[in-house]
Amino acid sequence: MPTSKEAPRDAETISHKLMSRAGLIDKTSSGVYTYLPAGYRVLRNVEAIVRREMDRTGAMELLMPALQPSSLWKESGRLDKMGDEMIRFTDRHDRLMLFGPTHEEVITDIVRKYFSSWKQLPVTLYQIQTKFRDEMRPRFGIVRSREFLMKDAYSFEIDQQGLDETYGKMREAYCRIFTGCGLTFSIQQADSGVIGGKFSEEFVAQGECPELEVGHIFKLGTQYSESMKAFFRDSSGTEKPLIMGCYGIGVSRIVAAAIEGNHDQKGISWPVSIAPFKVLVIPSNTESGQILETAQAIYQSLGSLGISAMLDDRNQSAGMKFADADLCGFPVWVIVGKKAAEGKVEIRIRKGSVSSDVETENAARWVCDFLEANGQS
């Protein structure tokens, strides 16, 4: 976690500034970022929450390709509607290919091949996958970037009532996901744009970032199934177009939104559920054998309890370590100082800066109980 006092000059939002300063991301090119190890841990924690809640709805996960043939987009009629944001290239056999900004065409192509009877329906399929968009003006770090991680789900039903039910189930799952990631959000009726359909709602996270849609769900209807001939036979044998819904989440955007909603002047204050490490163990003075050994022992105990922890054993001042701990937002700190001689350590909770003195031998157990009570997943 290479921390820095300076934010990049192009950082306009607090999440962009803090993600850079806390060593979570590194800019490779305009709108193109690497998730450094701590940042990637957050992203994977978010991904796990999204996956858990999607699986709970009964949706099945698959993985579609980013590379798509333009022929599918001609079928749906969207090829000419997409602007310069869609990355296209002509392959070495002179076929027009594209990097899909969304997957309605590919999923409809799959479903029309394998789902032809009402007996196999309804079905909801989802993926967590990297998408590409050649933004005119990439901004806000990972929020409006040219490469990002999305969860996109697609439901296929035999009637409108089925769509309404699945849509409602997804809407609830979305609420659990965003709450689970520590976001405060609102749901707003929205314009369906180039995705289409008659009704859509977007989930907007609280924060100062002017972009921040973190989810968008659509009742698509038969737009794609009619143009791409995705039909099923109902119980009377009649052929009908499948009725579709689609449901997107900006997985990488959640990371930024969580920071927008969980920080203070000193830095990030991670929700326990997605923190890269739950605990930081800070020996106040690494030159004292007793302090360092106590810190190492607590770090080991945390590990054996399955708690992700870091040990800040740098030979630096306690003040500097606290400043980095505040910036990086570890939810729980175990501070090992002079009281180690009396068999005590200080446990500090980042949110609210509440401190307690705890017997050294009980410290790891205390932390474990605290995390379980505060949404460690």
Next chain:
Amino acid sequence: MPTSKEAPRDAETISHKLMSRAGLIDKTSSGVYTYLPAGYRVLRNVEAIVRREMDRTGAMELLMPALQPSSLWKESGRLDKMGDEMIRFTDRHDRLMLFGPTHEEVITDIVRKYFSSWKQLPVTLYQIQTKFRDEMRPRFGIVRSREFLMKDAYSFEIDQQGLDETYGKMREAYCRIFTGCGLTFSIQQADSGVIGGKFSEEFVAQGECPELEVGHIFKLGTQYSESMKAFFRDSSGTEKPLIMGCYGIGVSRIVAAAIEGNHDQKGISWPVSIAPFKVLVIPSNTESGQILETAQAIYQSLGSLGISAMLDDRNQSAGMKFADADLCGFPVWVIVGKKAAEGKVEIRIRKGSVSSDVETENAARWVCDFLEANGQS
């Protein structure tokens, strides 16, 4: 798992045929595949084994972008060396960008920014990430495809001895990974090609597929650190180029290689560690209430023991179900038939077709013990 008796006409290898017939993949375009739900479960199981063994070596995971600016490749001198396989495009601001077939440039750029002192070294960083290659002739299904999942790791050392040690550690980790995924393999000294360096070895899995390199590890030396000016200060304060190694695994190729090495005339015989589902519960006759209920109860018990299982409650002949079970390769089958009336079920092991009659109430426990003894991870 939409099974089929027919393999696609372009399928030349047994793994391509079986992956298509068992409903693991679907072709979207030449060399471009979707992993259907069961196929994606296998891929994620492989990914988990790769991640576990990488983490054991002390390597740290990050995620680099697929999109890369051509400027970094000019620095390393490789831009003109890459042929038509590298997908390039000019972005809307007229900058030449590319979809990285490999990440030496990006990782060297990161390390030169954050690692400048011998005190921070050695460090090994890895990612599991989708790569793109515009193959002249995509073949063998996911093996020589245009979009695929790779694990690539990069190590940075202060001296040659450090590189030798890390290389050795990675070589051991690779052996554990391939063995863990059920492959039989050999290690061969290889040509380093466009990656560079003086010494490399490749891991070749047994099977009839003529492609099959599943891993390749390189002692790179200072080729990239010199051209890209990735220097560190040693303990005397002298500036020196970092010494690099790089280590690749074709994560999606492992899936095909595992099938090449684990199949018979009837279909796939998954190694327990990467099987999409460990167990299939087969009620031989779904019209018998007792048989169906017994099967459902065993399926529930397996779930509550944390074992991934499927229930084949289709209203089809036992013969057809067995044929699909053979094709799809579930390692363990619980067959509920007439003996359910006597409180017994048959457990069959796919590999070797060994059967045992087990008391119904002990069936789930029996399966659990068998899986634990056979590498369930």
